Every structure is written in C-alpha cells, then in structure tokens.
Amino acid sequence: MAVELNDLALFVAVARARGFREAARGLGASPSGLSETIRRLEAALGVRLFNRTTRSVALTEAGERLLARLGPALREVDSALDVVNSFRSRPAGTLRLNVPISVARLILPDIVPGFLAAYPDIRLEVVAEDDFVDLLAAGCDAGIRYDERLEQDMIAVPIGPREQRFAAAAAPAYLAARGTPAHPRDLLGHACVRGRFRSGAMPIWEFERGDETLRIEPQGPLIVSPGGAMDLAIATAIAGQGIVYLFEAWLRPALESGALTPVLESWWPRFPGPFLYYPGRRLVPAPLRAFIDHIRG
Template identity: 75%
Template sequence: MKIDLGDLSAFVAVARAGGFRDAARSLDGSASGLSDAVRRLEARLGVRLLNRTTRSVVPTEAGQSLLDRLGPALDEVDSALDVVNGFRDTPAGTLRLNVPMSVARLVLPSIVPRFLAAYPAIRLEVTAEESFVDVLAAGCDAGIRYEERLEQDMVAVPIGPRVQRMAAAAAPGYLRQRGQPTHPRELLTHSCMRGRFASGAMVEWVFEREGETVKIDPGGPLLVQIGGATDLAVEAAVGGLGIVYLFEDWLRPWLERGELVPVLEDWWPSFSGPYLYYPGRRLLPAPLRAFVDFIR
C-alpha cells in the first residue's frame, strides 16, 4: 500500500496539536490543506483516524495506535534528513522547546535574543506549561525542567542560573496589620496565596535553615493555577491580601520597589537551576545542536 509521507506527517501534526488550526500554525501551512491530507490518508487506509468536533480533534483508537508507532518513526526521518543541515555554513530550521512558565519568564529572556541574533536562519518555538511531558510525543525537540523532574534516559545540559531560591513576601501594610512571622509554622495563622499545578497537586511551601527543613500547608483566600495565573497571586499580595511564595527572581521587581518585603528570608530554600534535556539516542537536529553549543 503506497501512502504519501506528507499525509502521514499531516496526521501526526494534527493529532499532536489537537486541532487543524494549531497544527497549521506550527507547520506554516493551511488548516484546509491538513484536513485534505488526513481525509486522503483515512480513505487510503479505510479507517477513521481522528474524531472531529467543533471543539476538538481527538485520535480514534486506530488513530492513537498509528500515532504511537508513526510519531517516533517520523521524528527519526526528520533527524536523518537534518544531517544535511550540518553541511550548511549556518544551521537552519525550527527548534521547538517545552518549558515551565518560570523558565520562559526568568531564564530564556537573557538567552533567546542573543541566540537568534547569532543564528538568524533558526526559528524558535516555545511552549510554556507546568506538566512534565514526553518531548518527542509533544512534537518538541527538547525541554527545560528542574533536576528532580528529569527522566533517566535524557541528556541534561545546565541552562540559566545554577542556584535559585524560593521566597516568601508580603505587602508592608499586611505585615503591619498581621505581624512579621518569625518561624514558618506561624504562617499557618496567616493569609497565604496558594498555587496548584495543572495535575491538581498543591505547591509545597518548604523552608530551610541550619539543617532544619519545615514543610507547611497554609491556608488563604486565593488559589491559582501555576503558570498563567501566577501573577494574579503576586498582585493580590501586593494589594495586601496576604503572603506569596514564589521564585525569588520572579518577585525581585516588587521587592526592589518596596511593594513587597521579604518574609522569613533566612529560611528561604536554595535549589539547583534548570536543565535543557533531550533524548540521548537521537541524532541532534542542527537547530538543537546549535542551541546546545550556544548555552554551553
């Protein structure tokens, strides 16, 4: 059975993106062209691969089985073809990264402009989300995460600051009214801005000093999903609603302006910075190879 490779690639792109429009944007193509390609493939195979509604596009059982086998194979085809890119004077192509919001905000801004200026033929696509994903299944070349969330079969390259801290802070007016805590357990009697990951897990408040670690689960009037709603928690704290717990670098602008002041600063815990990670068993696409060399 002769199947067009372009139609197979179109199906994988649509299935991974969860829709024709998003897939078209990632491929710089048209949604109608992708729709035609998937219809041709379904007609050729004699089976429906995607369930389409006005709200979503989801693989059928047959479609998911095909995607599970076909996706990695097409990725290897792309890697093989990308070997030719190594013979160019300047690497070209698209580099797709999956990163948490904190990295998109705190790490990449100091790297991306210089990298793209150095490699003008490379296009960078960044997806920011908090959950740990299979970068290949998500259609990405590499991800950036913190050490405790890395898979064992990945190559990890340090990127950004090597030491970071979590920080607690509140508005001066709030602390004048409620008092400055002197021990993490006192936060249990304060109003705290809580965060929750997309998985449903709550962000743990951890404090450390002189070998002592204290983990608490405080209460408060506001709960936000980590990522896009994080700044709402910060602004609520600036407005005097309570105490916020976040990356020190994220809170730095408000701390420097005095809109927030440190809470329990001698208890703020340190942790190692993030890593760029990618599967070690693949040939590196030229854009990723250039990015790895650049950050090193």
C-alpha cells in the same frame, strides 16, 4: 495506495496538537487546508483517523495506532535529513523545546534573543507548560526541567543560573495590619496565596535555615495554578490580601519597587538551577546542537 510523506507528517502535527486550529497555528497553515489534507489521507487509507465534532477532534483507534508507529519513523527521517544539515555553513531547521512557565518567564528571555540573532536560519518553537511530558511523544527535541523531574537516560546540560531561591513576601500594608511572621510556623496564622497543580496536589512551602528544614501547609483566600496564574497571585499580594511564596526572580521587581516586602528572608531555601535535557541519541539535530553550544558559550 498512494500516500504522501508530507500528509503523514501533517497528520502527526494535528494529532499532537489535538486540533486543526492549534496545528495550523504552529505550522503557519490554514485549518481548512489541514482538514482537507486529512480527508485526502483518510480516503487513501480507507479508514477514519479522527472523530470530529464542532468542539473537539480526537483520534480513532486506527489513528492512535498510526500515530504510535509514525512518530519514531518520522524522527528517523528528520535525523537522516539532519545529516545533510551538518554540511551547511549555518545550522537551519526547527528546534522545539518544552519548558516550565517559570523558565519561559525568568530564564529564556536572557538566552533566546541572542540565540536567534546568532542562528537566523533556525526557527525556535517553545511550548511552556508545567505538566511533565514525554518529549518524544510531544514531538519536542529537548526540554528544560529541574533535576528532580529529569527523565532517566537523558543527557542534561545546565542552563540559566546555577542557584535559585524561593521567596516569601507581602505588601507593607498587610504586614502593618497582620504583623510580620518571625518563624515559618507563624504562617499558619496568616492569609497565604497558594498554588494547586492540575493533578490536585498543592505544593508545600518549604523553608530552611542551617540544618533545619520546615515544610508548611498554610491557608489563604486564593488558590491559583502554578505558572500562568502567578501574576494574579503577585497582584493579590501587592493589594494586601496575603503572603505569596514564589521564585525570588519572579518577585524581584515588586521587591525592588517596595510593592512587596521580604518575609522570613533568612529562611528562603536555595535550590539548583534547571537543565536542558534531551535523548541520548547518536545524532543530535543541528538546531539543538547549536542551542547547546550557545548556552555553553
């Protein structure tokens, strides 16, 4: 049975992307070419690896078992090849990061351009999503999360500002019509723009001043998914439809322009900045090692 290692790697890429188009986009290949590769691999193995319909691509049981065994094996191949990379004058290869949407929006723009300029032989792939993922299962070298969501047995390196704040704000017209909250409990009588995670959970609005901490569950006219839909939440607040509660840095342009006015600023909670985290394995891939050196420098 002649099976090419590259065909196996492409199988893993399609399985992790859950589709030929998505995998092709990430690989710079054609969906039809990937589909033909998988057909060739299935013919060589004598089993179907994917169930295909016009709308979806899903692993068969055989495909799931193959993926479970191939992932660790291909990572070992990558590690072995990366030993050679250490002899190069400049690190090369691909670095895959899984990050929250807020980090992609607020922190990476100050880091990525300089990193790419310093390491032109490295290709950076950033997957921005707010769901917590298994890095290795997702095929990523490292992730960025806040300390309460870091996996155990991972090495964590600070990245970005070491202190951030959540902020509440509303349009001047809204406050003129509805009044300005003087205490977090006053929010229960206001229209507030809320977020809801894919799990169905809605983040609590937490405020603190001195030793006092309050957790509020306000109501409002709009609920959005945290991350990608937050621009809609901000636009709704600017239009005078309610109070928004978000990363201060995300609201800063609207606050500085006067489109939004700070609300309960003395109660805005502070929290530590995020961390880059990765498995504590002996050989750190050269692109990741270069990224760590860049953020530490």
